[in-house]
Amino acid sequence: MLTDHELRARLRRFWPGGVRWQAPMAALTTLKVGGPAQALVMPGTRDEVTRLINGCRIEEIPCHIIGGGSNLLVADEGLAGLVIGLGRNFAGIGRIGEDQCGRILVEVEAGCSLAGLLNWCADSALSGLEFAAGIPGTVGGAVVMNAGAWGREIKDVLASLIWLSGGEAVRKARPELDFTYRCLRRPDDAVILSAVFTLAPGDRAAIRKLCREHVAARRSRQPKAYGLAGSFFKNPEGVAAGKLIEAAGLKGIVSGGAMVSERHANFIVNTGNATAADIIRLMELVQARVWEVHRVRLEPEIKIAGGVTEKAAG
Ligand SMILES: Cc1cc2nc3c(=O)[nH]c(=O)nc-3n(C[C@H](O)[C@H](O)[C@H](O)COP(=O)(O)OP(=O)(O)OC[C@H]3O[C@@H](n4cnc5c(N)ncnc54)[C@H](O)[C@@H]3O)c2cc1C
The missing domain is CATH 3.90.78.10 (UDP-N-acetylenolpyruvoylglucosamine reductase, C-terminal domain)
Structure with missing residues (x-):
């Protein structure tokens, strides 16, 4: 394990931005357990994420990715090296076009929360992701986990994604991706940067209503716990x-x-x-x-x- 001093020296070679030291991971996960991250950075742009991931690879710094922390149990010893938090700093959403069937393609950065995305979809009258209403966490986490509910999964609405692996950002179309139950098979070092979803024009009120119903049904079934x-x-x-x-x-x-x-x-x-x-x-x-x-x-x-x-x- 690198000492804080060694880690700081290596980080300085590629990261000029802020770093939080000994950041409690319990505060970043929904299970609310786990020791500190030796160092934590929350990048805000794709360039920053790329610089951090590639820097860690070159400088041999152990690196962990966290999204919303809603599917993660961190050991009491904490996490040595750098934790890269992909959250609201890295959460852009934008329409990028239409497919041949008139469906709308929407590209979303990995740190966007599913809740934020669903709100945006409802405001934009775009339907397709309502099944995910109430699933905590980020788009990156949902893609990696192939998150799902009500018989639907993220893979069903995904058109493509960009992942960073071996220093290269690569776009992968849906047919090239191997999803299984709660899993996207990928190279060990692959970090999801963004995902493109295929959505259909819909009715604003109907989208909101279905989302509310899903959230209410979850609340009635799920435990209430610290x-x-x-x-x-x-x-x-x-x-x-x-x-x-x-x-x-x-x-x-x-x-x-x-x-x-x-x-x-x-x-x-x-x-x-x-x-x-x-x-x-x-x-x-x-x-x-x-x-x-x-x-x-x-x-x-x-x-x-x-x-x-x-x-x-x-
Ligand atoms: C109350 C509750 C209800 C839930 N209900 C459901 C449900 O109905 N269906 C369901 O499928 N899940 C459910 N979950 C689990 C969880 O919300 C999902 O798995 C979610 O998609 C995880 O996203 P996250 O951003 O929180 O990921 P995290 O917990 O932060 O990370 C999970 C894993 O993904 C990796 N990861 C995260 N982001 C990236 C990225 N950009 N690139 C590469 N790797 C990444 C992390 O390293 C980690 O290994 C629920 C969780 C809670 C707390």
């Missing part, structure tokens, strides 16, 4: 992970400040003072018990970053 991410485990083929967890008698079990939600068993929540270690212990306990009872292996949908537990969980 901290939570989305569904903790991927649904195994043909069965809901929550049903397996509930049938294994695990609703309400706790590990320190972490608990399997009483309301929806596929949520592990932070009741107020959970550590990342509490959540990981509970995750492993649930996996072991579901295997014993159902002989099904549950795979985490959330991503785990940092510490000895670092793995691409899903």
Whole structure:
């Protein structure tokens, strides 16, 4: 691990802008756990993102990308190196044209929140993304996770994207992209810079109404908790992970400040003072018990970053 002094010296070679040191990741994630980022930068333009990513590669600085932090569990040890936060500083939206069928193509920078995008769509009377109303996080996070609800996924409305990989920004059209359930398969170092969505002209009021209905339906189903991410485990083929967890008698079990939600068993929540270690212990306990009872292996949908537990969980 680089010392702060070494990291500062390397960052100075390519980044003249501001840096936050020892930034608490708990404040940047919806689970509200995890230690600090050694250094955090929130770039505002595509050039800045590119400079940061390429600089880290050349200077051999470990680098982590975070969007809205709504699908991310950061280890208590925190994250060594640079965390690049793609958020509201990097959130432009613009119409770029029409396809042959008269549908509107809209390009969105990765840090734009889905909520912000949906508002823009409703104002612009453009339909297609209503299914995503109420999903927290950014466009970049939603593309990487192939976020979805109500039987629709981001891949269904995506026309193309630009990712930065190996120092090159490359546009990939939808047919070139390999999406699976809650996953975009991509090179390990690929950072999504922007995405183009295909939307249809629609009715402003109808778009808003459908979004409101989706948000209300979510509120009635999801747990209320101090901290939570989305569904903790991927649904195994043909069965809901929550049903397996509930049938294994695990609703309400706790590990320190972490608990399997009483309301929806596929949520592990932070009741107020959970550590990342509490959540990981509970995750492993649930996996072991579901295997014993159902002989099904549950795979985490959330991503785990940092510490000895670092793995691409899903
Ligand atoms: C209450 C609640 C409800 C939810 N409901 C749903 C739901 O219905 N459906 C659903 O699919 N999900 C749901 N989620 C999960 C989550 O909101 C989605 O997975 C979301 O798309 C994650 O986006 P994010 O910006 O928060 O990503 P983050 O949590 O910040 O990051 C997730 C992963 O993506 C990577 N990443 C983020 N941005 C980029 C980028 N630009 N380039 C490369 N990698 C990147 C990160 O490194 C990390 O590995 C829910 C979460 C919560 C808290």
